[in-house]
Structure formats: structure tokens, C-alpha cells
Amino acid sequence: MITTNAYSEKSAEDAIKTRKALFSKNYSTAKKVQSLSSNGEFDKAKELMLEMSKNYLNLLELFPDNSKEGFKTQSLPIIWDDKENFNLLMQKSSDDMIKLTSVIETTDNINGSIKMLMWSNCKTCHSKYRKPH
Numbered sequence: 387m388i389t390t391n392a393y394s395e396k397s398a399e400d401a402i403k404t405r406k407a408l409f410s411k412n413y414s415t416a417k418k419v420q421s422l423s424s425n426g427e428f429d430k431a432k433e434l435m436l437e438m439s440k441n442y443l444n445l446l447e448l449f450p451d452n453s454k455e456g457f458k459t460q461s462l463p464i465i466w467d468d469k470e471n472f473n474l475l476m477q478k479s480s481d482d483m484i485k486l487t488s489v490i491e492t493t494d495n496i497n498g499s500i501k502m503l504m505w506s507n508c509k510t511c512h513s514k515y516r517k518p519h
């Protein structure tokens with residue numbers, strides 16, 4: 387029993403720390419996507435969009451039941467009551483980054499497209515599933 391508890395404690399810590407690191411990474415990557423796109427550096431921007439898309443898919447696995455609290459998590463318990471919609475929003479955020487790669491070079495409103503397909507998903511999710519910070 388002791389080893390089992392120690393193990394799940396460890397995996398909760400891993401999950402929380404790993405998801406925090408991935409969200410932070412996505413934040414800095416998102417800022418680069420914004421500036422590269424504004425400068426017309428679309429190839430680099432698209433690479434980073436795909437990286438963010440993959441990170442979102444990895445995040446789907448990082449909210450196990452034992453990681454609702456502790457280790458300074460800012461996740462709200464509603465995530466686990468509403469896991470299906472939370473996961474759908476994570477999946478949509480990933481899909482939208484792929485969509486962004488296909489419109490970024492042709493859109494006549496770069497900032498608008500980035501706002502709609504990238505930043506708005508952050509906001510939608512945080513307003514419901516993340517503690518105010």
C-alpha cells in the first residue's frame with residue numbers, strides 16, 4: 387500500500403508539473419507565432435503552430451483523476467466533472483492550430499485569424515477551468 391500511494395503521489399506531481407510546463411511553453415510559443423506571422427515569417431510560424439497543436443494533444447493525458455489538487459495547481463475541480471467538454475475544447479484548440487497553418491498566408495487579417503484560432507481558445511478554457519490568477 388505504501389508503495390502504491392507513494393507512486394500515485396509521484397505521478398500526480400509529475401502530471402501537474404508537466405502540464406504547467408507545457409502551458410507555459412505554449413504561451414511563449416504563442417507569442418512567437420504572433421510576432422513571426424506579423425513579420426511575414428510564415429514557415430517558422432507554421433512550425434511553431436504545429437508544435438502547439440501537438441502539445442495540446444499531450445495535455446489531454448495530463449489530467450488524471452489523482453491530480454485535482456496539490457503542487458500549486460491552478461486547475462479547477464470542474465475539469466473532472468466536465469471531462470468530456472474539457473477534452474473537446476483541448477482537441478478543438480489543437481485542431482484550430484492546424485487550421486491556422488492553412489489560412490495564415492492567405493488571410494487578409496492576420497491578427498484576426500490568430501485571435502480567432504489561437505488566443506480565443508486560451509480565454510474560453512481559462513475562464514471556465516482555471517483558477518483566477
Ligand code: HEC
Nearest residue numbers: 406409410413416459460461475476479507508511515516
Ligand atoms: C482546454 C483548456 C485550456 C486551453 C485551451 C489553454 N489553457 Fe492554459 N491552462 C489551462 C489550465 C487548466 C491551467 C492550469 C494548469 C494547472 O495549474 O494545473 C492552465 C494554465 C496555464 C498557464 C500557467 C502555467 C503555470 O506554470 O502554472 C499559462 C501560462 C497558460 N495556461 C497559458 C495558456 C495559453 C497562452 C493558451 C492558449 C495559447 C492556453 N493556456 C490554452 C487550460 C487551458
